[in-house]
Amino acid sequence: MEPVSSSIIDTAPPLPPDTQPLEHQIAGHFHGRSESKYGLLEQKSTGFVLKPFISAPRGPREHQFYVDVFSIHAPVEIQNLRPFLPTFFGLYEFAGMQYLTLENILKDFQRPCIADVKIGRITYDSEASTEKKQKLKNNFPAAVDLGFQLCGWKTYRSTQKKYIYHHKQCARSIKKHEISSALANFFGAPESDHHPVVRDVIIRLRTLERVMSDLRGFTFLATSLLIVYDGAQHQSCTQSMPKVDVRLVDFAHVSTVNDENGNPINQPDDNFIFGLRSYIDHLETIADDKFIYLPLERLNHNDPSNASSNCYTTFM
Template sequence: MAKNELKELSPPRKQPAMPEGFRQLKTQVAGHTFEESNAEAVGLLQDPTAGCVLKPMGKPECGERELRFYESLAAAGASGDNDLALLRGHVPRFYGPLKLVVNRRERTFLRLEDLTRGMSQPCVMDVKMGKRTWDPESSPNKRKLEEAKYVMCKQKLGLCLPGFQVYLPKDAEEEEEEKKEHPTILRHGKDYGKSLNVEGFKQTMALFFNASTSDSKTRRVGTELLLKEVLRQLQAILSWFQRQRLLHFYASSLLICYDYSRLANSNTQKSLLNGHHRLEKDDDPANWVRVRMIDFAHVYPADRALPDENYLFGLRSLIEVVQSILHR
């Protein structure tokens, strides 16, 4: 039997049943996903019209805690210059909860800003922060399970890599124009992240930022622009953590997003190479690079009003890794 006949006879992959206008989030790189073998498993949804990502609320206590966190930020925003209000600029915008019937069951979702909206070739990385990823209410068994995950990177860097996707130029022997127009896409999940040691983590970060594929002068300038903007946003989050004494974050992540098509925009890089230091608004990397805190199901009041040294340790490590890529 011919290969195309075999393909035609193969049963189509069963798609989850969801309301009209919603679809699976194709750029989800970590967390719970839709599973063909488990009708109860639900991943992130996307409302492309509204520019929202819908995150299913997890276990009742965790889902309620995350909802309360977002609601507290919304309430703080009206009260002026305080630490909670300042935090709003570092998390996705929250548009409230929404009930939807997915796979014939009603579920509650958190409607959040889609951080990849407007990106034609979104590169996305989830980085979990801190040496300790279990919260104060975790059982001994849960603590043991968490301590066994991502051991090599977590203990030395305070960082884990649950997943990422990145667009990369094609092989070096191909023409530059073809590489720019037809990049390849690479995706890795938690199994890849669990296998990384410290050096492997650093190499993966360089790969994600296209720093190991910067094979032309214009591309190197674009990567430098990207790394400097990522560092600017990371430093702003660091400044917030250094002053705040309200909250401690466990098993929380940073989501790093950028648009590869803007990175490969030769007009932007050529302008910088020619000494034109002012960028047009659309070329400003602040418009196509986003670093945001996500995953707040394990946020607790700060113990004795102490700083969150666990998160700070991972954040400082991440900044050092990005700086080393920029300056190598």
């Protein structure tokens, strides 16, 4: 069956039985709100995430990537990616629409805090139109130097018992010199001690860096790192280590690169590795005791009269 095309429709598509829009989603296509109105869902009884295939070639390409990584025939370098991906449980179909069934990576977190970090100086593929390339560059011009961009983040402030969410427009308003503070803000600064979580995330990212350096012949364009920790235990006065996770999502623009003879090139994805290393370097900066947090006042969305912002604070 052909995936549904991404033409603009006015109403949200019918929800499959036993599903709801994905809780704690911070970026990407939101059910009922994105242009196509399709977005990520979760199955209430199983907790699985359902990601719609919106259009070819993106949907089938992402599906194929999951199939390849979880195939019993996958070479070891590809198998090594598995701990960094949500587990793939096959396809689900409803009302002419296909969905990827994925593990919900937040399922074991009490108060999941999550950041979506799109990796790469370049995030468009060669098929993109000139306008599309320009649009993507303009979204966050500093990505060319930094090698990554923040697409949104959501932090639980345990002392105030509230979540604060920053969406992509807000994330794009960050200046290059503020980026480290924005990262620290996600990890709980300035109220909480961000250091232990950051150090734990760095350890996991170093493993991912090795896995990606050993992987040859792939390009990962517009793939995101999801960084997760549990805000429930995130209190500066305790010694207990918050739970942490690091995963990759969004493989709609992953492809293999072949040489002139049609063989996969024997090279790692430098665009991705540059961005990953740069993100790790920024985390090393904020993990240093000499790091000074710059207050990001304009990112405070506690003012309910600020209707222009979709960023929010929720109490729970």
